[in-house]
Amino acid sequence: MFRKKDFLLITAIIVIAVVSAILIALAQSEAGAMIRITIDGTFYGEYSLSENQTISVDETLGYNRIVIENGSAYMAEADCPDKYCMDYLPIAKNGETIICLPHKLVVEVVGTQDARQLDVVVP
Amino acid sequence: MTTKRAAYCAMLTALAVIFGYVEALIPIGFGIPGVKLGLANIVIVIALYILPNYQVFVIQLMRIVLVSFLFGNMSMMLYSLAGGMLSLLVMCYLKRMDIFSVTGVSIAGGVSHNIGQLVVAVLVVQNLKIAFYFPALMMAGLVTGCVIGMLACRIKSVIEKIDIG
Structure with missing residues (x-):
């Protein structure tokens, strides 16, 4: 064998x-600062991970609902045929992705936590 | 090609399609979205060892087209074609080299199948970040290829004794 x-x-x-x-x-x-959504390679929007929110994407290829909760994002709903995107674990770290292949939609975590904090305040 | 051989190839194609259907009914998950065992590949691996290469390619092509039309969609066909044809090319080559057993050839096929699909996915969504699934898909290909290879190895030893015309 x-x-x-x-x-x-x-x-x-x-x-x-x-x-x-x-x-x-x-x-x-x-840990990342926000999520960036791209559809078919083109920029769709960026959303902060620090506030709880729901993003509904309703484009020609289909419907996706992404939920940001307690600093991490997950795919709550999608009308794609395979629903693999809903199986992904919540993402929160820089570079992590959730992909909905049939809708050519990519959710990726971008920016680091530090980038949100001010280094110095110039008087 | 004899009538007997044509019937044999048709039977293998039908079997591969049914395996694809059964798997769609009972998905065996591996914790990675989209990864499945690939039961139909048992048929392809066995066919590789008892039929000439071109006939296996025809069976693979027929299987992908039929399964995509019956139980899937057009975008699924693109991924299946990329994965299925790349893995079959790799398996044909390695079988000819004769350095690995059936299981080894099947493992290489499983891994290359997943790599083929990953490359198409990167091209389709135009985002290189997807390539981060490379290690997970490689391990998945290794495990599924190994299971399929071991099953094919057992079945092959029985099937080899049948006259296929």
Whole structure:
């Protein structure tokens, strides 16, 4: 059922997956400031993660309702055929995404928490 | 091509379509949105070892077109074609190289299937951030490819004894 070389292949796949997962986790370690919604590659809007809100997107490709609650965002409703976007866990860290492929809609977390705070106040 | 072989290919296509349907009815989730076992690939992996390559390509193409029209939609067909054809190309090549077992070939097929779909997804939504699912999809391809490969390995040893014309 297995040959020796198979385990070489399995090890190689695991190593590549783990290394890229670590790199991505490092890139996504900071809490984000807001979410950016893009549809079919074009900008739709940006919404702050610090306030609870509901965003209804009703475009030609379909309807999506994104909810921001306690600093994280999730897909609450979608009328796409597969509903995979509603299976995603809530996102809050910089770089995390929720994708609704049939509607070509991407929700991504952008900006870091620090960016919202003022460094100095010039008198 | 003999009549017997044509009937055999048609039967394999029908079986692959039914597997696709069964899977749509009972989704086996892996915790990653959209990832599934890919039961139909048991048929494709076995066919790869008992039929000439071009016949397997025809079965794969027929399966994707039929499943997309019957149970899916046009955008689904694009993803299935990208994943299905890339994985079949990789599997054909690796089988010819003869360095991996059926399971190894199936694992490579599972991983390349997911990579093919990811590339299409990046192109469709025009956002590179989706590539962040690369590690999760690679691991998913490894697990599903391994399960499918081990099943195919068992079934193949029985099917090989049948005269397929």
